[in-house]
Amino acid sequence: MNLDEQSLENAKQLFENGAINDIEVGTIKGLQDIHKALFQGLYAFAEQIRTKNIAKDYFKFCSALYLNEALKKIEAMPQTTLKKS
Template sequence: MDYNQVIELAKNFPNNKSVPFIQWFTYSEETIDAKSKTKAYALFESSLLDSIEVGTIQGLQQIHAYLFGGLYDFAGKIRTVNISKGGFQFAAAEFLEQNLAGIEKMPDTTFEQIVEKYVEMNIAHPFREGNGRTTRIWLDLILKHTLKKCIDWSKINKREYLEAMAESVIDSGKIKALLQNALTDKINDREMFMKGIDYSYYYEEAE
């Protein structure tokens, strides 16, 4: 089972130990999320951040491989299975390579174009796990490289973000507004990066 399935099972287990188990499982330093988050923090201090290809599939795979290397055997690898979430079916594995090639070619010279590319990458969901955390770093690197901006994720409410991303499949207006209102020029600020990682992982926590 993946992380969310374990949480769902624990929620429905009929005894009084489910709550402490969920707290332990979610916040223990031994969980995949905790280990991955520590690796994400280390990105800022490493030279790898400057060597990642900006806006490419290879760059996205580099980020994923760094965050989840040693934690998942599919770290950095494009999925070959179909996945869905909340009833939404992400891009079919059969056509995923073709879809990703098209996304990579999308223009990314303006804010609007960058967010459209980010939305399409979210719809593609190229990895079995860890897509959100990976693509948010990928997005910030594009913004930093092209516009000398990044997102102050602490300014974006979790519920509003998740709703906007779900809606972006049909209309990307809401996510564009949320992201634009949270833009900052503190692209080399360590605290901003670390805070962004904290919020990025918070978005993925099960309610």
């Protein structure tokens, strides 16, 4: 099983075992917990806020230089659901 297949399997388990319901919504910690659940055992940096730039194929992820600032802005966003919108 390759890394993408394993992380997809980890995502399925996160929902099937109900662990997704224990993750804080709208927080940096919640994002870290999701990252850990998806990638623990696959990447040594699972759950950590990265300090290096990364890309996959032709997609560049948010620059590490701006990542902490971007995460803080995400955390400050109002929390609503589609039903409330």
